Amino acid sequence: MNDTFQALSSTVRRKILAYLSKTDLTAGEISDRFEMSKPALSKHLSILMNAGLIQGDKKGQFVHYSLVKENLFANMNDFLVNFCPQGRPLKMESAELAKNKNSSE
Amino acid sequence: MNDTFQALSSTVRRKILAYLSKTDLTAGEISDRFEMSKPALSKHLSILMNAGLIQGDKKGQFVHYSLVKENLFANMNDFLVNFCPQGRPLKMESAELAKNKNSSE
DNA sequence: TAAGTATTTAACTAATAGGTTAATTATATC
DNA sequence: GATATAATTAACCTATTAGTTAAATACTTA
Numbered sequence: 688m689n690d691t692f693q694a695l696s697s698t699v700r701r702k703i704l705a706y707l708s709k710t711d712l713t714a715g716e717i718s719d720r721f722e723m724s725k726p727a728l729s730k731h732l733s734i735l736m737n738a739g740l741i742q743g744d745k746k747g748q749f750v751h752y753s754l755v756k757e758n759l760f761a762n763m764n765d766f767l768v769n770f771c772p773q774g775r776p777l778k779m780e781s782a783e784l785a786k787n788k789n790s791s792e
Numbered sequence: 793m794n795d796t797f798q799a800l801s802s803t804v805r806r807k808i809l810a811y812l813s814k815t816d817l818t819a820g821e822i823s824d825r826f827e828m829s830k831p832a833l834s835k836h837l838s839i840l841m842n843a844g845l846i847q848g849d850k851k852g853q854f855v856h857y858s859l860v861k862e863n864l865f866a867n868m869n870d871f872l873v874n875f876c877p878q879g880r881p882l883k884m885e886s887a888e889l890a891k892n893k894n895s896s897e
Numbered sequence: 898t899a900a901g902t903a904t905t906t907a908a909c910t911a912a913t914a915g916g917t918t919a920a921t922t923a924t925a926t927c
Numbered sequence: 928g929a930t931a932t933a934a935t936t937a938a939c940c941t942a943t944t945a946g947t948t949a950a951a952t953a954c955t956t957a
Contacts, residue, residue: 696797748954853924
């Protein structure tokens with residue numbers, strides 16, 4: 688449980704969860720949304736993975752990250768983010784991204 | 793929210809919350825239950841205070857700590873602790889302590 | 898096969914966390 | 928007022944965290 692709470696104790700990581708709330712995203716797509724180096728972001732992703740909050744699926748040269756929807760804490764964060772000033776817009780952006788992904792299939 | 797998750801990311805601190813789940817305890821009574829110096833424990837208490845999870849009331853030379861019951865995360869932890877192997881016995885001990893406190897009043 | 902793109906790993910640095918002991922503050926008691 | 932007790936603060940040490948840039952790995956495509 689330490690790992691889970693530790694993972695959730697970072698604004699960056701909770702934002703990542705918000706971005707993933709409505710759609711899957713590649714490491715690069717996530718990274719584009721933060722002013723931070725790719726290696727730094729990659730570390731955040733691995734922390735979220737180790738906590739079991741997200742999973743990564745390699746497809747060719749891309750790694751597609753998605754929420755582990757069965758995870759109680761991922762769901763809790765998804766709920767809490769609605770009450771967080773920064774959370775809502777990120778969730779909306781996640782929904783927009785999902786729409787675009789579906790229409791381009 | 794960072795402070796809250798950070799506070800919850802420590803087993804020691806979650807145990808403190810479990811001990812406080814059924815009764816108030818002084819800093820010393822809490823400290824007695826951990827193999828750690830009093831100053832170290834005092835720091836844990838102040839981290840929990842800063843996160844708004846517990847409050848301390850000074851009565852004479854003692855400081856009585858208690859859960860902030862209105863805090864969503866304190867309640868969440870109280871709930872989660874039931875499913876945690878270490879959590880249950882601590883909550884039971886907390887209930888025992890509460891019983892003794894009441895009978896000695 | 899060479900060159901380009903996506904991602905992670907390695908090596909490093911600065912700041913933070915979590916512990917220690919010693920000192921301080923505040924209250925109680927003789 | 929001197930002494931003991933409860934708790935916190937101060938000063939210090941070590942380990943971990945969060946970032947950086949450079950290098951490595953894996954895949955795609957000309």
